[in-house]
Amino acid sequence: MKEENINKLNTLFSNLKSEEQKRRESLEKKKSEEDLFIEGFKNLCKNFIDPKMQEFRRMLRENGFGCKITFSEEHTTGSGIHSQCHIRLQVSRNVNSNFYANDKFPHIMFTADKNLKRIGVHLDTIFQNGTGTAAMKPQTYTLETLDEDMIEKEILDSVEKILVNR
Known part of the structure; x- marks a missing residue:
């Protein structure tokens, strides 16, 4: 093969390798940013959301409602359904509800x-055999904008809508 053709091929291979390296570095950076975000969310749950939910849980139970708070890591089921990392406060009309059934x-x-x-x-x-709605609220937050007051406001607003829909 001619020297100039060898040089062209070498340049092409070199460019392809550097593009692949850039792509890999970009993916690693994105992955670490995602990991940092999830870590920040877990800390927010531990330090602010869970304690607020515990306060509401106590008050709801004192007034005859059952409650369950769960935290779930991100996972994908065997059927391919993806679940995001989340924390949830469930409410029941019965203080002794079996949330596991x-x-x-x-x-x-x-x-x-x-x-x-x-x-x-x-x-x-939506309570069992009842009417209601289930949807994401339009308002979203960042780790920086979701503070203790907003958490309390969101939980209060939601609990009010759940209890009014009895």
Whole structure:
């Protein structure tokens, strides 16, 4: 092969390798940013969201409602359904409800979207065999904008909508 053709091929291979390296570095950076966001969300849950939910849980139980708070890591089921990292407060009309027999209870759920680096709030007001709504609220937050006051406001607003839909 001619020297100039060998040089062209070598330049082509070199460019392809550097593009691949840039792509790999970009993916690693994105992955570490996503990991940092999820870590920040977990800290927010531990330090602010869970304690607020515990306060509401105590008051709801004192007034005859059952409650369950759960935290779930991000996972994908065997059928390919992807679940984001989230914390959820479920509400039942019965203080002694068995939340393990049925998972279909009204709830407020804070979810972490690692791709958008946003925290969304899902509200479900539907009691078993009842009517209501279930959807993501339009307002989203970042790790910096979701503070203790906003958490309390979101939970209060959601609990009010759940209880009014009895």
